[in-house]
Amino acid sequence: MKGSKVAAMAGAIVMTLGIGTGPAHATGSDQAQFARILKQQYDAWYEEDGAKFAATFTKDADLVTFNGDHLAGRDGIAKGMQYYFDNYIPTSKLKVLDEHIRYAERHLVFIVRTTCIVEPPATGCRDGSRSRNTNVLSEKDGRWAQESFQNTRVDPLPPGVVPVREPKAFSGTIEQIRQRQEDAWFEEDGPKFASTFTKDADVVTFTADHLRTRRGIAERMQFYFDNHIDHTRLKTLGEHTRFVHRDLAIVVRTDCQLVPPATDCRPDSVSRNTNVLVKQGGKWSQESFQNTRYVPIGQPGTQDVAGS
Incomplete structure (x- = not known):
C-alpha cells in the first residue's frame, strides 16, 4: 500500500535528529550523544525498524506525527512507527535543512528542526516533504533521551508581524x-x-x-x-x-x-x-x-x- 498519494502524506512524518554546532555551553559528551541519537534514528528510518527508532525515546515518551496521531510510550512509538513503515512510508532517507538548539536548563534541551525526505537515488528533497519538528530531550545519569517529539508539515504563510512591547510574564497552574x-x-x-x-x-x-x-x-x-x-x-x-x-x-x-x-x-x-x-x-x-x-x-x- 505504498502508492504515491500515501507516500506524499507519509513523507511529512519526517522524524529526525540532526546535529549542528549547538550552544556554546554544550559539552563534548552532549554532542556525542546527540550524534548517536541522530545515527540510530536515521538508520532506523532507512531500515524501516520501528523498535530501533523508538529506542531513542524514554519509556513514557510522547510522539505526535505530522497528521496528529499520538503515539504514547516507547512501546506505542515502536508499534505505531512499524505500522507506518509497513504500510505508508516508502524506502527513503532523511535530510536536515535547519535546526535551532536551546538549553532551557543544563539537563533539558529543545531542538526545532526543518527536515525533508530524500528517495534514493535522488539527492534532493522530495516535493512536498518539508516539515518542522520540536524535539525535547532530557538528561538523566549522564544519558540523553527524547521525552517528546512533534512534527508538522510546512505550509508557509506570508511573512509579517505586528510590533508590540515585550509582554509581561504570566505564570500560574x-x-x-x-x-x-x-x-x-x-x-x-x-x-x-x-x-x-x-x-x-x-x-x-x-x-x-x-x-x-x-x-x-x-x-x-x-x-x-x-x-x-x-x-x-x-x-x-x-x-x-x-x-x-x-x-x-x-x-x-x-x-x-x-x-x-x-x-x-x-x-x-x-x-x-x-x-x-x-x-x-x-x-x-x-x-x-x-x-x-x-x-x-x-x-x-x-x-x-x-x-x-
Missing part, C-alpha cells in the same frame, strides 16, 4: 495557563497569548511556522489574529498529562475551534498539540508548544482523539 491562552485566542490578543511562555520559548504553529521568544510569539500571533484567524473559541477535547519530574510536565492536548454561537467543533478544526511546561518558584510557565492538524490515518498504538 497548568490549568490557569491553558485558560489564559484560550481567553487570549477568543480576544485575539497576541501579547496575552504569549505572556504564558518563558522569555526564550519556542512555538511551532499548525502551518509549521517557528515563532521564537515571548516577544516574537506575541508579534506573530497578533499578525495571525489580525489577518488569518477567524473569531473563534478553543475547546479542549482530550488531554494527556505526564510529569517527567515534579518541575517538568508534558501535556498532549486535543483541541478544536468553535464559531460562536455554535457549540460544536468547526469541521476540520481538530488539532493536537504538545505543551512543555517548567515550574520555577512554585509556578508553571510554558517552554514550547507545537500544533498539528489532526487527520487520522488509523494505526495501532495511538491515543484516540478524545482520549487522555
Whole structure:
C-alpha cells in the first residue's frame, strides 16, 4: 500500500535528529550523544525498524506525527512507527535543512528542526516533504533521551508581524495557563497569548511556522489574529498529562475551534498539540508548544482523539 498519494502524506512524518554546532555551553559528551541519537534514528528510518527508532525515546515518551496521531510510550512509538513503515512510508532517507538548539536548563534541551525526505537515488528533497519538528530531550545519569517529539508539515504563510512591547510574564497552574491562552485566542490578543511562555520559548504553529521568544510569539500571533484567524473559541477535547519530574510536565492536548454561537467543533478544526511546561518558584510557565492538524490515518498504538 505504498502508492504515491500515501507516500506524499507519509513523507511529512519526517522524524529526525540532526546535529549542528549547538550552544556554546554544550559539552563534548552532549554532542556525542546527540550524534548517536541522530545515527540510530536515521538508520532506523532507512531500515524501516520501528523498535530501533523508538529506542531513542524514554519509556513514557510522547510522539505526535505530522497528521496528529499520538503515539504514547516507547512501546506505542515502536508499534505505531512499524505500522507506518509497513504500510505508508516508502524506502527513503532523511535530510536536515535547519535546526535551532536551546538549553532551557543544563539537563533539558529543545531542538526545532526543518527536515525533508530524500528517495534514493535522488539527492534532493522530495516535493512536498518539508516539515518542522520540536524535539525535547532530557538528561538523566549522564544519558540523553527524547521525552517528546512533534512534527508538522510546512505550509508557509506570508511573512509579517505586528510590533508590540515585550509582554509581561504570566505564570500560574497548568490549568490557569491553558485558560489564559484560550481567553487570549477568543480576544485575539497576541501579547496575552504569549505572556504564558518563558522569555526564550519556542512555538511551532499548525502551518509549521517557528515563532521564537515571548516577544516574537506575541508579534506573530497578533499578525495571525489580525489577518488569518477567524473569531473563534478553543475547546479542549482530550488531554494527556505526564510529569517527567515534579518541575517538568508534558501535556498532549486535543483541541478544536468553535464559531460562536455554535457549540460544536468547526469541521476540520481538530488539532493536537504538545505543551512543555517548567515550574520555577512554585509556578508553571510554558517552554514550547507545537500544533498539528489532526487527520487520522488509523494505526495501532495511538491515543484516540478524545482520549487522555
